[in-house]
Amino acid sequence: xxxxxxxxxxxxxxxxxxxxxxxxxxxxxxxxxxxxxxxxxxxxxxxxxxxxxxxxxxxxxxxxxxxxxxxxxxxxxxxxxxxxxxxxxxxxxxxxxxxxxxxxxxxxxxxxxxxxxxxxxxxxxxxxxxxxxxxxxxxxxxxxxxxxxxxxxxxxxxxxxxx
Amino acid sequence: xxxxxxxxxxxxxxxxxxxxxxxxxxxxxxxxxxxxxxxxxxxxxxxxxxxxxxxxxxxxxxxxxxxxxxxxxxxxxxxxxxxxxxxxxxxxxxxxxxxxxxxxxxxxxxxxxxxxxxxxxxxxxxxxxxxxxxxxxxxxxxxxxxxxxxxxxxxxxxxxxxxxxxxxxxxxxxxxxxxxxxxxxxxxxxxxxxxxxxxxxxxxxxxxxxxxxxxxxxxxxxxxxxxxxxxxxxxxxxxxxxxxxxxxxxxxxxxxxxxxxxxxxxxxxxxxxxxxxxxxxxxxxxxxxxxxxxxxxxxxxxxxxxxxxx
Numbered sequence: 001x002x003x004x005x006x007x008x009x010x011x012x013x014x015x016x017x018x019x020x021x022x023x024x025x026x027x028x029x030x031x032x033x034x035x036x037x038x039x040x041x042x043x044x045x046x047x048x049x050x051x052x053x054x055x056x057x058x059x060x061x062x063x064x065x066x067x068x069x070x071x072x073x074x075x076x077x078x079x080x081x082x083x084x085x086x087x088x089x090x091x092x093x094x095x096x097x098x099x100x101x102x103x104x105x106x107x108x109x110x111x112x113x114x115x116x117x118x119x120x121x122x123x124x125x126x127x128x129x130x131x132x133x134x135x136x137x138x139x140x141x142x143x144x145x146x147x148x149x150x151x152x153x154x155x156x157x158x159x160x161x162x163x
Numbered sequence: 164x165x166x167x168x169x170x171x172x173x174x175x176x177x178x179x180x181x182x183x184x185x186x187x188x189x190x191x192x193x194x195x196x197x198x199x200x201x202x203x204x205x206x207x208x209x210x211x212x213x214x215x216x217x218x219x220x221x222x223x224x225x226x227x228x229x230x231x232x233x234x235x236x237x238x239x240x241x242x243x244x245x246x247x248x249x250x251x252x253x254x255x256x257x258x259x260x261x262x263x264x265x266x267x268x269x270x271x272x273x274x275x276x277x278x279x280x281x282x283x284x285x286x287x288x289x290x291x292x293x294x295x296x297x298x299x300x301x302x303x304x305x306x307x308x309x310x311x312x313x314x315x316x317x318x319x320x321x322x323x324x325x326x327x328x329x330x331x332x333x334x335x336x337x338x339x340x341x342x343x344x345x346x347x348x349x350x351x352x353x354x355x356x357x358x359x360x361x362x363x364x365x366x367x368x369x370x371x372x373x374x375x376x377x378x379x380x381x382x383x384x385x386x387x388x389x390x391x392x393x394x395x396x397x398x399x400x401x402x403x404x405x406x407x408x409x410x411x412x413x414x415x416x417x418x419x420x421x422x423x424x425x426x427x428x429x430x431x432x433x434x435x436x437x438x439x440x441x442x443x444x445x446x447x448x449x450x451x452x453x454x455x456x457x458x459x460x461x462x463x464x465x466x467x468x469x470x471x472x473x
Contacts, residue, residue: 001325001327002325004299004325005301005325005327007338008301008335008338008339009327009334009335009338010334010335010337010338011334012333012334012336012337019337020337020338034323035296037296037297039297040297040299043271043297044271044299047342049338113311113314114314114326115307115310115311115314115326115327115328116327116328117307117328118327118328118329118333118334119305119307119328119329119330120330120333125330
């Protein structure tokens with residue numbers, strides 16, 4: 001799992017309001033060389049949460065990134081020293097074994113062979129509700145796929161989710 | 164005689180470059196002729212050498228052309244992971260047919276939900292990587308073993324993508340919202356009893372509940388949130404999934420749609436749908452103008468033939 005992915009992952013357990021960023025517990029970090037592509041980095045830079053990236057890189061053993069997010073001039077400039085550091089942190093560090101920890105609940109999501117397992121247990125999943133027209137637009141909880149089928153005709157918007 | 168053999172082989176390879184079997188047959192035929200008419204003197208030797216070289220060249224050329232999609236022999240497998248089948252091939256054919264459009268579309272982030280063996284995401288990467296080396300690819304699957312197998316398939320083809328084991332895209336929705344430019348989904352679409360949906364193991368790869376729509380109906384709102392303004396969405400469905408209903412539902416969310424590939428096998432009537440946001444007028448124009456005459460003709464011919472069959 002590379003840090004570019006970690007920067008996009010958040011904890012989706014029901015009730016959690018601030019599940020980003022996940023803390024990294026690194027057990028095995030591997031460095032794999034990737035072709036340097038400044039255009040790709042410039043494009044992705046706008047979407048990256050900088051503080052999360054710096055913190056994550058540090059947990060993986062790379063502390064070369066500056067604390068504060070550099071402004072546009074540094075990115076657009078021909079000087080590639082910063083982009084090279086960003087490239088290394090974002091794309092070349094792989095978390096092979098370890099865990100990602102939810103900052104709010106402390107729940108650990110294991111990372112095995114470079115793949116984070118973000119599957120939630122049943123009690124952690126958000127409840128699906130539908131608006132039951134018979135009961136005056138009251139949200140009714142859908143407990144099982146069978147409920148969903150039965151409610152199909154009397155409910156609207158079967159994809160609502162509540163924490 | 165040898166000249167005729169060489170010409171015949173060249174012609175055969177050129178006409179049937181998709182068929183590895185035809186090449187194997189051609190090679191064996193050529194070698195058979197080589198045995199019946201062995202070089203009796205030094206004069207014949209150059210011709211036989213030329214014959215062998217030509218065959219090698221054709222073989223290399225053929226493999227180069229077929230490396231546009233994932234090599235089925237290099238796709239990793241596991242008993243709990245769905246192996247590439249007609250639906251996977253149809254989806255990849257749809258992507259192949261749209262290859263030029265995809266390249267012109269210039270996506271920055273491509274995603275597959277339900278990657279299984281990794282055949283489709285690998286094919287997508289191979290399709291795009293030559294002209295577009297700057298794309299970020301993400302693949303998700305609920306099956307942990309499938310995620311691992313996808314990684315192995317990607318490695319076997321020398322490409323890489325981010326693989327995450329999650330339910331549809333639940334952990335990525337917040338941060339990736341509005342960023343995905345190309346979304347590819349081959350969902351569990353087989354109509355089954357509701358209790359079979361989401362069971363552990365390989366059954367979750369096909370069990371689709373009533374009308375095969377359980378998972379599709381859950382995927383559509385997620386895709387709507389993840390797709391960017393110019394996002395394109397490819398979906399595999401059966402006629403049993405009532406694709407027209409799916410298209411209507413997506414229309415209400417602001418998507419136009421069309422059928423990219425329609426394929427009838429013995430067991431299934433596959434329909435590969437493509438969705439894009441309708442507000443993008445430019446996108447609509449691109450869609451209609453890129454249809455070549457041959458494609459339109461072959462599609463009308465196939466629908467005509469289907470009607471004749473019925």
